[in-house]
Amino acid sequence: MGTTATKLPKDQLSEYQELTFLTKQEILLAHKRFTELLNRNDRQQINSRVPMSKICTLPELKSNPFQKRICHVFSTSEIKDGSLSFEDFLDLLSAFSDSATLEIKSHYAFRIFDFDDDGTLDYGDLEKLVNCLTGESADTKLTSEEMNQLINNILEESDIDKDGTVNLSEFQHVISRSPDFVSSFKIVL
Amino acid sequence: MNMEDSRPVNYQRLISEESTVSADSAFTWEDCQADIYEQLPSSQKRLQNKEQAQEAEDHIILNQSLKMLPLCIQEKRNLRSRQNSESCKIGYWASWKRSQEIARRRMREQLGRVVSGLLLWKSTLHNIEGRFGVGVKAYFVFLRYLLCLNFLNCVILAGFVISPSLLRKNSFKNFKHNSSFLDIFLGTGFMEHSPVFYGFYKNMSFGAECLNTALLFLFGMLIILLLNLIMIVRRTVVGYKNSSLTGLHFTENVSYKVFCGWDFCIREPEAASLKHNLIRNELKMDLEEQKFRQKVLGRSLKQWILLYVLRIVLNIVVLLILGGSIYLIYSATTINPECYKFHWTLNLPCSYVSPITITVVNFLVPHFFSAITVYEDYSLTTQLNVTLVRSILLKLGSLAIYLFFLITKDNKNNNNSCGETEFGKEMYKLTIFQLLAFFCNTFLVAYPRKLLVEKCSSSNMSRKVGKQQFVITMNVLDLVYSQTVTWVGVFYCPLLPAISIFKLLAIFYISKFNVKQCCGPARKMFRTTSSSVLFHLMLLLGLIMSFVTLGFNIKLFVPSRCGPFLEYHTVFNVTSQCVSTLPYAAKEGIRYMTSEAFAFSLILTEIIILTSYVSRKQSNQKSMERLKEMLVMCSSDKRYLVKHHATLLKRKKTTVRRRAV
Numbered sequence: 001m002g003t004t005a006t007k008l009p010k011d012q013l014s015e016y017q018e019l020t021f022l023t024k025q026e027i028l029l030a031h032k033r034f035t036e037l038l039n040r041n042d043r044q045q046i047n048s049r050v051p052m053s054k055i056c057t058l059p060e061l062k063s064n065p066f067q068k069r070i071c072h073v074f075s076t077s078e079i080k081d082g083s084l085s086f087e088d089f090l091d092l093l094s095a096f097s098d099s100a101t102l103e104i105k106s107h108y109a110f111r112i113f114d115f116d117d118d119g120t121l122d123y124g125d126l127e128k129l130v131n132c133l134t135g136e137s138a139d140t141k142l143t144s145e146e147m148n149q150l151i152n153n154i155l156e157e158s159d160i161d162k163d164g165t166v167n168l169s170e171f172q173h174v175i176s177r178s179p180d181f182v183s184s185f186k187i188v189l
Numbered sequence: 190m191n192m193e194d195s196r197p198v199n200y201q202r203l204i205s206e207e208s209t210v211s212a213d214s215a216f217t218w219e220d221c222q223a224d225i226y227e228q229l230p231s232s233q234k235r236l237q238n239k240e241q242a243q244e245a246e247d248h249i250i251l252n253q254s255l256k257m258l259p260l261c262i263q264e265k266r267n268l269r270s271r272q273n274s275e276s277c278k279i280g281y282w283a284s285w286k287r288s289q290e291i292a293r294r295r296m297r298e299q300l301g302r303v304v305s306g307l308l309l310w311k312s313t314l315h316n317i318e319g320r321f322g323v324g325v326k327a328y329f330v331f332l333r334y335l336l337c338l339n340f341l342n343c344v345i346l347a348g349f350v351i352s353p354s355l356l357r358k359n360s361f362k363n364f365k366h367n368s369s370f371l372d373i374f375l376g377t378g379f380m381e382h383s384p385v386f387y388g389f390y391k392n393m394s395f396g397a398e399c400l401n402t403a404l405l406f407l408f409g410m411l412i413i414l415l416l417n418l419i420m421i422v423r424r425t426v427v428g429y430k431n432s433s434l435t436g437l438h439f440t441e442n443v444s445y446k447v448f449c450g451w452d453f454c455i456r457e458p459e460a461a462s463l464k465h466n467l468i469r470n471e472l473k474m475d476l477e478e479q480k481f482r483q484k485v486l487g488r489s490l491k492q493w494i495l496l497y498v499l500r501i502v503l504n505i506v507v508l509l510i511l512g513g514s515i516y517l518i519y520s521a522t523t524i525n526p527e528c529y530k531f532h533w534t535l536n537l538p539c540s541y542v543s544p545i546t547i548t549v550v551n552f553l554v555p556h557f558f559s560a561i562t563v564y565e566d567y568s569l570t571t572q573l574n575v576t577l578v579r580s581i582l583l584k585l586g587s588l589a590i591y592l593f594f595l596i597t598k599d600n601k602n603n604n605n606s607c608g609e610t611e612f613g614k615e616m617y618k619l620t621i622f623q624l625l626a627f628f629c630n631t632f633l634v635a636y637p638r639k640l641l642v643e644k645c646s647s648s649n650m651s652r653k654v655g656k657q658q659f660v661i662t663m664n665v666l667d668l669v670y671s672q673t674v675t676w677v678g679v680f681y682c683p684l685l686p687a688i689s690i691f692k693l694l695a696i697f698y699i700s701k702f703n704v705k706q707c708c709g710p711a712r713k714m715f716r717t718t719s720s721s722v723l724f725h726l727m728l729l730l731g732l733i734m735s736f737v738t739l740g741f742n743i744k745l746f747v748p749s750r751c752g753p754f755l756e757y758h759t760v761f762n763v764t765s766q767c768v769s770t771l772p773y774a775a776k777e778g779i780r781y782m783t784s785e786a787f788a789f790s791l792i793l794t795e796i797i798i799l800t801s802y803v804s805r806k807q808s809n810q811k812s813m814e815r816l817k818e819m820l821v822m823c824s825s826d827k828r829y830l831v832k833h834h835a836t837l838l839k840r841k842k843t844t845v846r847r848r849a850v
Contacts, residue, residue, distance in 0.1 A: 018291075019265045023302065063461035064453065076261050087262040095259075096453060099298075107259040113448070126447070133450050134469040135462070142469070146476055150443065153479075158444040160817060161824030166444075174444050181449040188454070 020094035052082035096187035120165040342686040349409025388610040403753035428722040521546040544622035607751035616678025635707040673731035
């Protein structure tokens with residue numbers, strides 16, 4: 001570690017500071033952690049990517065049931081394999097940082113929960129979401145009857161326009177009424 | 190509606206036709222519908238791509254920070270370069286202004302970061318939050334808040350009360366040399382004549398009639414209490430606003446639990462599986478409760494009667510327990526003076542009899558209450574709340590009773606001693622003893638228990654005992670109780686806030702140890718916002734109680750042979766003497782301010798303001814309802830139109846295809 005080639009140039013650092021919610025120290029720490037994940041050969045290149053499986057070994061994400069969704073949402077990879085470049089990684093940390101706004105956080109939360117990427121949370125998305133929350137093994141899952149009742153409750157509460165799905169603005173409406181969300185939607189290195 | 194009826198028929202027909210026509214034109218009605226949905230302006234905006242940021246958005250974006258956009262870094266960079274090139278176009282002045290704005294924003298952020306960095310224990314709290322979730326952190330944040338409150342009180346007291354007296358009084362006159370270690374715990378001996386207690390303060394004038402220590406003393410106390418009231422009310426209202434937005438059925442808000450359920454701070458696999466369990470249990474509990482409510486609706490008359498009889502009996506039991514504990518406290522307070530005849534080793538426990546009784550009662554009885562509520566057949570959340578309310582009643586009630594007896598007792602034997610100092614001493618002892626109890630509970634109960642569980646994890650007994658749980662509400666109640674003691678005692682023991690700063694510091698480190706080393710995470714869920722409202726409401730209750738006690742005390746106590754108000758008949762005479770020396774205009778002004786006419790007009794304005802707010806709220810609610818209805822109508826209209834359009838499109842395509850065939 002500590003080779004000069006892996007250091008961030010100063011102008012880039014200030015640019016990242018401007019474009020994300022992270023502080024200088026956080027960006028430097030993120031850079032250090034990210035280069036640790038890279039292969040030795042890839043460290044010299046700026047745009048090298050870390051595959052999703054490796055990102056998920058980070059202790060901050062290891063026990064998170066949404067780790068794969070998080071990678072997919074923040075990945076800018078063309079082949080949609082969920083791999084992250086350093087800038088994607090910064091995006092992730094910025095959205096999950098202390099100082100990110102409710103707006104940003106709820107936007108990304110919506111995208112994370114939207115498992116099929118169709119722009120709305122429908123019955124299938126909600127079912128997957130609840131399974132993620134309760135644990136996915138067979139004995140921890142809710143029974144189908146319970147699941148049905150639960151999802152009907154959710155839709156009854158938050159589906160304002162009664163079209164059977166929860167869209168972004170409805171989601172943000174629910175989130176905005178629960179100020180705890182900002183404090184719990186947080187990942188800090 | 191006509192269309193709706195005919196549609197399924199159409200659909201059937203189309204499909205059958207399609208299957209005969211060709212396989213590759215698998216173009217269903219639903220595909221068509223999805224296509225139209227994607228072309229709607231609102232979904233276009235939602236599926237925002239690079240084009241979205243182009244034209245119209247640019248102007249909005251200019252005014253807000255780039256980081257506020259949910260885009261990835263590369264897109265933000267593109268956007269910024271476009272902005273920069275634009276800034277070349279729009280001229281020097283505007284670009285300078287914008288750069289100034291950015292610089293100012295950065296500075297503000299930097300400042301905010303520095304200020305938040307000054308907050309105490311930030312990293313420790315963060316650590317605790319990561320390991321035990323948000324609920325436990327809320328307790329520690331509450332503790333920190335109390336610490337800040339006490340620090341503020343301390344500063345004010347130092348300015349108004351302590352420093353003037355120390356300035357005028359150069360030496361400690363009544364200093365007794367045969368002081369012992371016990372005096373620190375009992376508040377006797379040299380402590381009695383130190384600045385800790387009321388008796389130390391004497392009325393001294395600084396020249397002018399209106400500038401004496403007595404007036405400053407009163408003024409400082411009033412400032413503290415009013416400031417605390419304002420601060421707590423503000424915090425409660427802020428919290429309440431947040432939680433009241435969620436509506437009356439906050440506890441039943443399922444979508445909230447699902448969407449905000451996961452705590453992303455959790456990193457330990459153990460904590461994660463625990464969180465899974467918590468969420469699952471809570472969701473199941475909610476569903477159970479929904480079923481429970483249905484069951485309640487179906488209860489027969491006989492069952493209702495039986496249940497009510499049971500509840501009444503149990504409530505009588507609770508009242509009996511409350512009465513019993515109050516009697517215990519009463520007898521403990523009256524026994525007290527006969528104790529001093531014994532040897533000095535018995536002196537310490539003897540003079541601590543009443544604090545010990547209060548603490549023991551407060552420690553044991555809440556457990557009993559929570560056991561009782563199980564039989565009352567309430568829903569689970571009501572059970573928790575009922576236990577909490579009973580515990581609050583017990584805690585503050587026992588304190589109130591204790592104070593009441595103290596006041597009447599002190600009034601009765603109004604001999605040579607300084608009654609106010611005696612009262613202050615009792616409060617001092619309560620404060621010290623609570624800390625001792627807390628210490629003992631952690632190191633003599635919780636820690637050995639944890640060792641026992643870990644050492645012989647195989648045995649059945651130890652598994653049954655289990656690690657202690659960190660019950661947040663009970664711990665918060667303890668904090669509220671100690672703060673109430675501080676408020677009640679501050680008038681008679683002006684250094685009490687300073688003492689409670691040390692006490693809170695000690696409690697912080699002890700409970701940090703307790704949480705980290707001895708406790709398994711609590712099994713009951715706890716939510717920050719709703720709970721912090723609850724915490725502050727409890728605190729407010731404590732403050733109001735201490736207001737009442739202080740008011741009683743000041744009204745009842747004729748200033749005895751000590752203290753700054755020695756020469757006055759009542760405490761408030763100090764102000765009237767000061768006012769009489771003021772010039773005529775000021776005197777008249779103050780007289781008007783304290784008269785009924787002023788109060789009347791004040792109340793009237795308040796009523797008018799309140800009425801306007803209430804009516805505004807009602808009208809807003811109405812318009813909200815209307816908007817909601819409109820939304821539903823709009824979306825159903827939209828769906829209808831899309832369906833209609835899709836069928837038309839489909840029909841057109843099939844006719845075209847048929848013609849082609």
